[in-house]
Amino acid sequence: MKRVAAGKFPLSLIDSLLNLLFPPKCPACKAIVERQGDFCEKCLKKLSKVRFLKTMSPNVRQIVSVAPYTGGVRELIADIKFNKQKGKASSARNLLKEYDSAIPAYPRGILAVYVPISKERLKERGFNQVELIFKDWLAVRDIEALEVLIRKRDTKPQFNLSPKERKANIEGAFEVVKDVRDRDILLLDDIFTTGATVYECAKTLKEHGAKDIFVLTLSSNK
Numbered sequence: 001m002k003r004v005a006a007g008k009f010p011l012s013l014i015d016s017l018l019n020l021l022f023p024p025k026c027p028a029c030k031a032i033v034e035r036q037g038d039f040c041e042k043c044l045k046k047l048s049k050v051r052f053l054k055t056m057s058p059n060v061r062q063i064v065s066v067a068p069y070t071g072g073v074r075e076l077i078a079d080i081k082f083n084k085q086k087g088k089a090s091s092a093r094n095l096l097k098e099y100d101s102a103i104p105a106y107p108r109g110i111l112a113v114y115v116p117i118s119k120e121r122l123k124e125r126g127f128n129q130v131e132l133i134f135k136d137w138l139a140v141r142d143i144e145a146l147e148v149l150i151r152k153r154d155t156k157p158q159f160n161l162s163p164k165e166r167k168a169n170i171e172g173a174f175e176v177v178k179d180v181r182d183r184d185i186l187l188l189d190d191i192f193t194t195g196a197t198v199y200e201c202a203k204t205l206k207e208h209g210a211k212d213i214f215v216l217t218l219s220s221n222k
């Protein structure tokens with residue numbers, strides 16, 4: 001597997017000057033780091049927790065989480081999603097680059113699908129954070145991403161709801177808009193908690209003939 005190391009290019013003069021004026025800081029502990037978006041060595045080691053989660057859905061074959069939902073990752077995702085700090089996504093991309101070798105290999109021809117956000121939220125936020133986080137990594141892995149799923153309706157944010165409410169909230173929320181028959185799917189999301197969202201996506205994809213469904217999430221509190 002080709003591994004792209006972060007931080008191998010020399011800083012330009014402008015970057016060096018900017019770094020002097022606004023020293024880049026580790027998003028977890030605020031220690032000074034070389035480049036904007038870098039985690040410091042110490043935090044990077046702590047975050048190195050790529051792991052397999054137990055799947056609770058017959059429609060999902062495998063779930064992999066890249067980092068724990070702590071140590072700066074939680075704040076990072078909140079900044080990207082709710083404070084619209086698009087630039088912070090570079091830290092998330094660095095995590096994926098750093099841990100790429102621990103992320104499993106996927107079947108050839110697998111199709112990447114970002115868990116979609118609603119039209120309303122997309123309009124308000126201006127981007128789907130999941131795409132922002134995973135796009136570069138997918139290019140490194142040579143995995144094609146397509147807009148296969150759309151959200152038919154806006155749903156309440158899941159974090160305030162009980163597991164049962166989450167399931168009801170998300171049920172029937174997705175629609176498949178491209179042909180997925182006999183395709184392996186790599187479902188991508190930013191956070192995995194109860195799994196209600198990805199399980200619902202997987203169910204919908206299976207109903208439309210998808211083959212094996214794998215889930216990769218940037219973080220998880222499991």
Ligand SMILES: [Zn+2]
Binds near residue numbers: 027028031042043
């Ligand atoms: Zn740090």
